[in-house]
Amino acid sequence: MSLATEALFRALADPTRLRCLLLLHAEGELCVCELTHALGESQPKISRHLAQLREAGIVSDRRQGLWVYYCLHPQLPTWAQEVLRVTAAGVTGDLPYAADAQALHDMPNRPGAVCCA
Amino acid sequence: MSLATEALFRALADPTRLRCLLLLHAEGELCVCELTHALGESQPKISRHLAQLREAGIVSDRRQGLWVYYCLHPQLPTWAQEVLRVTAAGVTGDLPYAADAQALHDMPNRPGAVCCA
């Protein structure tokens, strides 16, 4: 994976994408409906941002029946993983990070996510 | 320093600002003309981006005679410093990071930068 430095930061610059990535970093693998519910955003919005992340090589997707599961790209460069780790550890109150995770876990009828293959 | 997570990444999303920050991270303190020369960009362009970084609380400036020196803000949160450190260590070839540093050191008549007070 080469992943341009600038490309990662452009991806992280949008709050919706950043929240998705932090959730994926913490949870491993999530499908679109879970992310939609956790962030409380519209489905097309989430889908569009996930497509951007996919095209940038930051996440990878896996279709399973009706659901599409996303996870951080397995070959994501170490430095990029480090950026996410450090960010997750240091988020201030400006991002609803904790609330997103809470909403995710409170979601009824979650499709059974396992782990990113 | 509170520095919103999103604000930092928006700052890093522009290549000019990212290059400035990486140079400041490596060199400690630099004046506008040094950055202008190192990046090979126009003076107003550098100045405008530095102003944004200053307003975001990411860098701080110090006037000394005719020159204005910039450095990473002394109270920059730890996690933000970590992001810069990790990034500097992991830059791929897409950013002229090494070339910028080279151009800086090759610059004639550099004002004597010391260290960020």
Place this chain on the structure above:
DNA sequence: CGTGAATATACGCCTGGCCATATATTCGAG
């Protein structure tokens, strides 16, 4: 003061990127 060097700001233009809405695709169930 007046002049020139270093830096900052103002202005107008224009592209990129975000959004909401609507529509297309894909797939399992029956």
Place this chain on the structure above:
DNA sequence: CTCGAATATATGGCCAGGCGTATATTCACG
């Protein structure tokens, strides 16, 4: 084959933000 659920894409509008150029500010020096 049809239908509905989950997801993806297309379209058009809109605004943030980047750029170059021109101009303003600030300061050392004589």
